[in-house]
Amino acid sequence: MHEKKIVTVVGARPQFIKAAMVSKTLRIHNNEILLHTGQHYDYNMSKLFFEEMEIPEPDYNLGISGGSHARMTGEMMIAIEEVLLKEKPDGVLVYGDTNSTLAGALSATKLHIPVYHVEAGTRTHCRTNPEEINRICTDHISSVLFACTDLNMKELINEGLEKSSIISGDLMFDAYCHYSGYKRISDLQFPKLSGGYTSVNEDEYYYLTCHREENTKDDDCLLNILKAMNSLSYNTIYPVHPRNKERAERLVRENRLERIILIEPVGYIESLALLNGCKAVVTDSGGLQREAFFAEKKCVTVLNFAVWPETLVDGRNSLASPENIVDRLFEKQKINKGYLPFGDGKASVKIVDEINRFEL
Numbered sequence: 001m002h003e004k005k006i007v008t009v010v011g012a013r014p015q016f017i018k019a020a021m022v023s024k025t026l027r028i029h030n031n032e033i034l035l036h037t038g039q040h041y042d043y044n045m046s047k048l049f050f051e052e053m054e055i056p057e058p059d060y061n062l063g064i065s066g067g068s069h070a071r072m073t074g075e076m077m078i079a080i081e082e083v084l085l086k087e088k089p090d091g092v093l094v095y096g097d098t099n100s101t102l103a104g105a106l107s108a109t110k111l112h113i114p115v116y117h118v119e120a121g122t123r124t125h126c127r128t129n130p131e132e133i134n135r136i137c138t139d140h141i142s143s144v145l146f147a148c149t150d151l152n153m154k155e156l157i158n159e160g161l162e163k164s165s166i167i168s169g170d171l172m173f174d175a176y177c178h179y180s181g182y183k184r185i186s187d188l189q190f191p192k193l194s195g196g197y198t199s200v201n202e203d204e205y206y207y208l209t210c211h212r213e214e215n216t217k218d219d220d221c222l223l224n225i226l227k228a229m230n231s232l233s234y235n236t237i238y239p240v241h242p243r244n245k246e247r248a249e250r251l252v253r254e255n256r257l258e259r260i261i262l263i264e265p266v267g268y269i270e271s272l273a274l275l276n277g278c279k280a281v282v283t284d285s286g287g288l289q290r291e292a293f294f295a296e297k298k299c300v301t302v303l304n305f306a307v308w309p310e311t312l313v314d315g316r317n318s319l320a321s322p323e324n325i326v327d328r329l330f331e332k333q334k335i336n337k338g339y340l341p342f343g344d345g346k347a348s349v350k351i352v353d354e355i356n357r358f359e360l
């Protein structure tokens with residue numbers, strides 16, 4: 001096996017978590033060049049993850065963020081191409097479905113560099129969901145597709161991509177197995193958006209995350225979600241993505257939603273502590289709905305399309321509109337311990353083995 005030079009493209013919070021799980025193994029036999037597009041850039045959306053998970057410093061940070069989808073993706077492509085022309089890697093590794101994923105995959109493919117896509121085959125079948133376009137395009141131009149689950153593999157087979165696809169399991173499960181239990185909720189204090197700190201008691205709060213374009217682009221949808229959470233008899237703790245920080249603060253203040261505690265985005269290990277200590281999860285995050293499943297916490301997903309249908313079983317996760325969050329939340333879940341659709345927590349080993357083995 002010869003050493004390969006692999007450029008890994010990351011840019012958004014969930015990609016740092018996935019790269020953390022792969023980087024260590026990948027670097028045993030290969031030369032990894034880490035390229036951060038800059039899509040997420042606040043300390044607690046980016047550097048904090050590198051520090052907590054001991055991810056090596058990026059070799060490049062392109063500093064590209066915000067703006068329209070086309071502008072962000074286009075600017076990233078131009079800058080990534082320059083790096084690829086200079087580094088001449090044997091392959092480019094991309095994760096998930098963000099604009100950074102698509103930009104990395106397109107730039108590499110145009111230079112005839114093999115692309116490895118982790119988290120391939122996820123489909124919502126909703127073309128207005130911006131991530132759906134990124135996923136479909138990335139899958140169809142990649143050389144090796146890593147599917148998290150059987151269902152993802154089925155989608156890839158349906159699209160004629162069987163030959164280049166393998167089931168690796170889910171890196172989010174690897175990460176959960178590794179980092180869950182690092183911190184307990186009783187040891188933590190969280191910076192509130194309004195100033196000062198807050199702490200929470202185990203099993204006395206709901207954990208909310210909500211950042212998707214679909215839920216945060218105007219006041220109505222986010223306000224209805226917050227009102228539903230405020231009607232519950234325990235507080236809701238909500239680390240707010242910078243995308244909707246101002247809107248969330250204003251809505252909570254104007255509507256006196258006293259049971260909603262807005263905090264700054266937290267690190268991954270703190271997010272797992274919030275998850276493990278909560279009564280239940282309400283989210284629109286693809287990552288958090290899987291983590292709720294791993295932690296056997298009841299989850300309600302505020303979206304009208306399924307990102308991870310594997311979790312929508314036995315009342316464990318339910319899709320909801322803002323109007324029926326509370327009803328869904330009180331439906332009982334049943335845990336079947338033998339049902340493990342996300343692999344065995346060793347996806348990173350399978351991914352690196354396949355990258356090492358791959359020949360053009």
Ligand code: UD1
Nearest residue numbers: 012013039040041042045065066097098099130131242243
């Ligand atoms: C992106 C992904 C989404 C993923 C999410 C993970 C796309 C199309 N979407 O959405 O799939 O679920 O990341 O969290 O790529 N911002 C800051 N500080 C930051 C990061 C962002 O202020 O550290 C601002 C940006 O300037 C922008 C807004 O938040 O105005 C949205 O950021 P963007 O990266 O476009 O999309 P996300 O909502 O983060």
Ligand code: UDP
Nearest residue numbers: 013014239265266267268271285286287288
């Ligand atoms: N997360 C975090 N800090 C937070 C909120 C979420 O570390 O303040 C973690 C969460 O536990 C999960 C990941 O971020 O591991 C999910 O990322 P996000 O919701 O941003 O993106 P998505 O999964 O929807 O693409």
